[in-house]
Amino acid sequence: MSMPLRQSARIGAYLLRQRLARRERFPLLVELEPLFACNLKCAGCGKIAQPHTVLRQRMPVEQAIAAIEECGAPMVSIAGGEPLMHPQIDVLVRELLRRKKYVFLCTNALLVGRKIDKFEPSPRFAWVVHIDGLRERHDQSVCKEGVFDQAVAAVRELRRRGFRVNTNTTFFNTDTPQTVIDVLNYLNDDLRVDQMQISPAYAYEKAPDQEHFLGVAETRELFAKAFAGGNRRRWRLNHTPLFLDFLEGKADFACTAWGIPSYSLLGWQRPCYLMADGYAATYRELIETTDWSAYGRGRDPRCANCMAHCGYEPSAVLATLGSLRESLRAIRGS
Numbered sequence: 061m062s063m064p065l066r067q068s069a070r071i072g073a074y075l076l077r078q079r080l081a082r083r084e085r086f087p088l089l090v091e092l093e094p095l096f097a098c099n100l101k102c103a104g105c106g107k108i109a110q111p112h113t114v115l116r117q118r119m120p121v122e123q124a125i126a127a128i129e130e131c132g133a134p135m136v137s138i139a140g141g142e143p144l145m146h147p148q149i150d151v152l153v154r155e156l157l158r159r160k161k162y163v164f165l166c167t168n169a170l171l172v173g174r175k176i177d178k179f180e181p182s183p184r185f186a187w188v189v190h191i192d193g194l195r196e197r198h199d200q201s202v203c204k205e206g207v208f209d210q211a212v213a214a215v216r217e218l219r220r221r222g223f224r225v226n227t228n229t230t231f232f233n234t235d236t237p238q239t240v241i242d243v244l245n246y247l248n249d250d251l252r253v254d255q256m257q258i259s260p261a262y263a264y265e266k267a268p269d270q271e272h273f274l275g276v277a278e279t280r281e282l283f284a285k286a287f288a289g290g291n292r293r294r295w296r297l298n299h300t301p302l303f304l305d306f307l308e309g310k311a312d313f314a315c316t317a318w319g320i321p322s323y324s325l326l327g328w329q330r331p332c333y334l335m336a337d338g339y340a341a342t343y344r345e346l347i348e349t350t351d352w353s354a355y356g357r358g359r360d361p362r363c364a365n366c367m368a369h370c371g372y373e374p375s376a377v378l379a380t381l382g383s384l385r386e387s388l389r390a391i392r393g394s
Contacts, residue, residue, distance in 0.1 A: 066183065067162055074134045075381050085318045085347050087133035088374050091333045093324035094119035094152065098142040100168055102202045104230065104261055107141055117325050121152045127323045128156065131343035135162040137188070139333075144171040150178035157182055164188045166228065168207065169214035176217065186224035186254065189215055193229070193243050201230075215251050226255045226298060233261075233274050237285035244286075248295045255298035260307070262334050262368045275365045276357070280309030299369070301389050303376035307367060311376075315356030315363065318347060319374025331355045332370045335362060 071088075078086045095118050096110045108115065128136055136156055143149050144167050156163045165179075166188045179185070189211055192201040198208040218225045227247050231240060240258075247253050260279040274282065283304075292304050305311040321343065322333030328346040330337040335355075340346035356371065357363050363371075380389075 064183065070162070071134055072381075075377070079381075085316075085352070087131045087321055087343065088319045088377060089135040089137055090128060090131060090133045091320060091322040091370065092124060092128065092136050092138050093140050093322065093333070094124055094138065094143060094146050094149070095141045096325065097145055098140060098168075099145065099170055100142070100202050100204060100207070104201065104232065114325060118146050118148075119325055121148050121155060124152055124323075125155050125159070127328075127343070128161065129159070131321070131323075133161075135164070137164040137166060139166040142168055142171065144175050150175070153179065153185065157184055160184070164226065166190065168202065169211040170207065172214035172218065176221065179223070181222040181224070183224075186226050187218050188226045188228050188257070189218075189253075191227050191229055191243070191247065192231075193235070193239060194246060197235075197239060197243070201232075212251065215253060219252070224254050226257060227251075227253050228257045228259070230259050230261050231274065231282065233278055235282060237282060237288075240282065240286035241291060244291070244295050253296070255296050257298045257369070258307075259369050260367050262366050274367075276367060279307060279365075279367050283307040284309060299373065300376045300380050302379050303369065303373050306372055306376060311379075313372050313375035313379065315359075315366075315371035316352075316374040316378065317355060317371045318350070318352060319377070320370040321346060322370075332368075334366070334368060334370065 075088075093107075096107050097115045098105075098108050101108060138149070138152065140146075143165060146152070149165070153163055153165060162184045164186050167190070169189045172187075191208070191211055192198045195208040198211070199205050215225050215227075229243060229247075244256060244258070247256050260274045260282075287304065287308060297304065302311055306313060317332040320332070322329040323343075324333075327339030327341055328343055329335075329339055330346065330350050331352065332355075340349060354360060355363055357366060
């Protein structure tokens with residue numbers, strides 16, 4: 061995974077400890093959802109389809125910290141919903157950092173201006189701003205005009221104040237290789253964000269728009285053409301080379317969703333944050349009582365078109381760790 065040297069060393073040491081302990085399943089990163097409420101109604105997301113009683117809830121900081129400490133993951137991605145709507149989001153971030161976790165705070169950026177003074181830059185903390193394309197494309201995706209400009213302004217202000225800023229971009233079947241190239245060039249060269257995460261849209265069952273999710277063949281064709289000509293080596297992508305190979309169809313893996321589990325107000329979600337086959341009270345219960353062999357492409361029909369990072373990035377990371385050649389390739393970022 062392309063990441064700063066200190067973070068790479070920390071994650072590498074963590075993975076080595078898991079191997080020496082002969083642990084078959086362990087968390088690499090937790091998708092922490094301390095609320096489901098959001099200030100946008102994006103067409104490809106169904107999180108706000110939760111009942112109003114659930115949308116009003118906010119996870120206590122103590123509950124979130126206890127879950128992270130129980131599972132032991134070295135990295136935490138705080139999502140939702142819109143996490144900046146949580147009244148103690150700054151406290152949660154500080155407590156995770158105090159425990160030496162690497163923290164990624166995902167946001168649509170609409171509330172950054174109101175909340176920015178509550179946070180301080182740290183080498184273990186990064187904002188992750190959701191940007192799904194250039195102006196027209198992004199505003200269409202989030203179903204509201206003007207959001208792209210607000211997100212860009214937030215990124216510039218965060219960078220001005222010395223924060224690490226990453227982006228997360230989801231691509232749909234309305235995208236072309238050129239729209240992928242255009243937005244990644246803009247984020248890489250114009251906004252100069254630290255790292256970029258990309259993902260093909262998964263057919264989230266509660267999403268309002270069910271017509272524009274990518275299939276496997278479409279995903280592979282889209283990224284193979286977008287990555288042509290050395291683009292993927294030039295862009296600061298927050299992925300292992302093997303995961304990028306996977307998106308292009310040059311490599312394939314089994315799903316290892318246990319590597320990026322999701323913890324929310326409802327508990328540990330089975331098997332991942334994109335599917336909800338029940339919830340476990342603890343990470344141990346999630347690991348020990350979930351039939352992991354039942355999920356992934358070729359196993360569960362709902363997974364047929366999934367190439368999401370939550371299932372396949374951990375697989376790529378483990379494959380990288382198990383190969384000297386791939387480890388050296390990941391260090392070079394090629």
